[in-house]
Structures are given as structure tokens and as C-alpha cells.
Amino acid sequence: MMNADTQRWPDSFDFRKDLLCQTRFKPYILKQLDLLAAYDAKRPAGSTYIFHEHARRVAQDVKNTCLYLNLGETVAENMYWAVLIHDIGKMQFPPEIWDSDEKPSDNIKAYRRTHTEKGAKQFEKDFGDTDHPFKRLAAEIMRLHHEQMDGKGPNGTPGTALSAPVRLAAIVEAYDGWSIPRPHFDGRDTSPPAVIQRIRTEKAHMFDLELLESFAEMKLSLYK
Numbered sequence: 001m002m003n004a005d006t007q008r009w010p011d012s013f014d015f016r017k018d019l020l021c022q023t024r025f026k027p028y029i030l031k032q033l034d035l036l037a038a039y040d041a042k043r044p045a046g047s048t049y050i051f052h053e054h055a056r057r058v059a060q061d062v063k064n065t066c067l068y069l070n071l072g073e074t075v076a077e078n079m080y081w082a083v084l085i086h087d088i089g090k091m092q093f094p095p096e097i098w099d100s101d102e103k104p105s106d107n108i109k110a111y112r113r114t115h116t117e118k119g120a121k122q123f124e125k126d127f128g129d130t131d132h133p134f135k136r137l138a139a140e141i142m143r144l145h146h147e148q149m150d151g152k153g154p155n156g157t158p159g160t161a162l163s164a165p166v167r168l169a170a171i172v173e174a175y176d177g178w179s180i181p182r183p184h185f186d187g188r189d190t191s192p193p194a195v196i197q198r199i200r201t202e203k204a205h206m207f208d209l210e211l212l213e214s215f216a217e218m219k220l221s222l223y224k
């Protein structure tokens with residue numbers, strides 16, 4: 001459910017100075033990234049979409065977009081740490097389900113997409129004794145990052161119920177997924193301009209278009 005402090009950009013705490021963030025959330029996140037790297041190591045040698053690398057790229061791009069939008073360092077850092085763990089639910093599946101030479105079937109895709117709810121439940125359980133705006137932010141991003149503005153995401157959440165942090169995470173995370181060449185992409189162009197153009201033309205219904213353009217400006221300004 002939405003709550004007051006996640007409808008807007010997270011500025012009610014500062015991850016870099018907050019005691020609970022530094023003493024509990026940060027070590028947890030770093031440990032989860034190590035576990036994700038170990039999980040990636042169990043996947044086939046040829047896999048290109050490496051989850052712990054994806055997590056760091058997405059977090060960095062989200063942070064850069066926040067800074068580009070002048071949301072300030074605090075929001076940018078808070079978002080960075082929350083996004084780093086968005087896919088930890090993937091580790092609850094056998095590692096072999098992620099890599100296939102063919103385009104995955106809708107069934108497989110839907111099954112894989114439950115990593116959102118699985119991750120959020122695990123995270124909320126691991127911090128069951130804690131109430132903190134970072135916990136709500138990270139859980140919301142974990143749970144909703146594959147939802148769509150047109151309401152046709154895996155859980156059917158309507159776009160009006162998606163907060164700005166979730167909308168931005170959804171854009172950046174999808175962009176990253178589409179910019180990593182995979183066997184079933186059949187050699188299509190995965191350069192930043194091509195991926196952004198493809199999102200604008202074929203995937204626009206999924207995303208917040210204003211945030212998409214801000215992200216695109218930020219990303220393309222770095223690509224020369």
C-alpha cells in the first residue's frame with residue numbers, strides 16, 4: 001500500500017547519516033549483493049545479464065537521474081541504497097531458471113516476475129522488528145518495480161498507485177535489462193540511443209513519460 005512518505009521523493013532521512021541505515025540496512029544490503037554475486041556464479045558461464053552488476057548499474061543510474069532532476073544528494077543516496085536490493089528475491093529461485101537461448105514463455109516470465117513479492121516479503125521479515133522510512137521505500141521498490149503505468153504489470157497495480165521512486169526505478173531497471181545483449185535479442189542494437197528509442201516507441205505505455213525523458217536526457221548526455 002502507498003503511504004505518505006513514499007508517494008514523494010524520500011527526503012525525511014539521510015541514509016549516509018541515519019544510525020539505523022548505517023548500522024543495519026547498509027550491512028544487510030552489502031551482504032545481499034555478495035550473496036547475489038555468489039548466486040550469479042552458479043549460473044551458466046555464458047550468461048550476460050549478471051544480476052549483481054545490474055543492481056549496481058541501476059542504482060547508479062537512478063542516483064544520477066535524481067541528481068539530474070535536482071532532487072538533492074540526500075534523495076539521490078537514499079534512492080541508490082533502496083534500488084541496490086530491488087532484485088534480491090531472484091535468489092529464491094533455482095539459478096537455472098534465468099538463462100535460456102529462446103525467448104522465455106509467458107508462463108516462465110510470470111513465474112520469474114514473482115521475485116518482486118518474494119524479495120519484498122523476505123526483506124520485510126528480515127526487518128520485522130523495525131519501522132523506518134527506508135524500509136518502506138526499499139520494500140515498495142522491490143514489490144512494484146515491474147508494475148506498469150497502464151496497470152498491466154504482473155500484479156495489475158494501477159499507475160496512479162505507483163510512487164515517483166517506483167516509477168523511476170521501473171524505467172531504469174527495464175532500460176538496463178534491454179541494454180544487455182541476450183541470445184533471444186537476435187543481435188539488435190543495444191546502444192543507449194537505440195534502447196531509449198525502443199522504449200519511447202514500443203514501451204511508452206509502461207512508464208511515466210516525464211521521468212522517462214529525464215532519464216533519457218541524463219543517459220544520452222553521457223553517451224557521446
Ligand SMILES: [Fe+2]
Nearest residue numbers: 086087145146
Ligand atoms: Fe526485477
Ligand SMILES: [Fe+2]
Nearest residue numbers: 054086087173
Ligand atoms: Fe532488476
